[in-house]
């Protein structure tokens with residue numbers, strides 16, 4: 121019988137090219153699910169029940185939040201007209217139309233600034249760190265949501281491509297000042313998932329006591345063979361053209377100070 125430990129060891133070997141014998145722990149079944157995760161871009165048409173959505177939102181927002189400021193806001197796009205408008209902005213991702221659910225994870229500095237308005241106190245922290253904190257909170261909630269969904273038998277795919285059309289998404293979702301989308305998240309019961317994708321070896325991404333540049337260089341040389349494609353070349357090509365050059369001006373337009 122295949123055990124959770126076998127599944128974890130197999131996923132880690134495939135993902136990182138590393139042999140690891142999982143220690144005896146509780147919740148190994150959950151760790152097996154999380155280690156085998158991959159994005160899902162093909163969904164069954166079955167709706168996701170409201171109590172499940174609510175549970176996933178609650179779990180995501182139970183994640184840590186910078187200074188207890190709670191600067192993540194999740195917007196569920198339930199209106200079919202709004203869903204269709206977003207889908208039509210992303211013709212390169214037609215699969216999105218088949219996702220039963222779409223959420224947008226926002227960095228929310230508006231709610232935080234309301235506290236200062238309510239107490240009639242000037243907000244004196246309008247600088248890059250404030251934007252960064254709100255973005256990190258939204259990203260943490262996104263990650264926690266993805267893991268919770270996976271454990272609940274659902275599949276997800278984050279969609280930063282919504283930021284290619286930041287002005288239109290902003291208007292469609294009626295976002296106040298200081299609220300900026302970090303990413304969308306498609307959600308549903310998986311019809312199929314993408315194959316597990318190999319990551320850089322942990323030697324390149326987990327360092328001890330000091331940043332290990334040599335380990336990074338070694339892995340950048342070796343990774344392509346394990347990945348089965350020229351990952352370095354692909355990423356240089358992908359990011360060799362300017363994308364989202366307007367994002368900074370959008371964020372400044374939403375009144376975040378970025379100095």
Ligand SMILES: Cc1cc2nc3c(=O)[nH]c(=O)nc-3n(C[C@H](O)[C@H](O)[C@H](O)COP(=O)(O)O)c2cc1C
Pocket residue numbers: 157158159213277278279280281282303314315316317
């Ligand atoms: C913040 C974020 C934004 C992403 N945006 C997109 C996107 O716009 N479109 C898409 O198809 N996948 C998107 N993805 C999914 C990644 O392409 C995917 O996670 C990556 O290729 C690794 O695959 P894996 O998650 O299956 O390991 C995004 C992932 C993250 C974390």
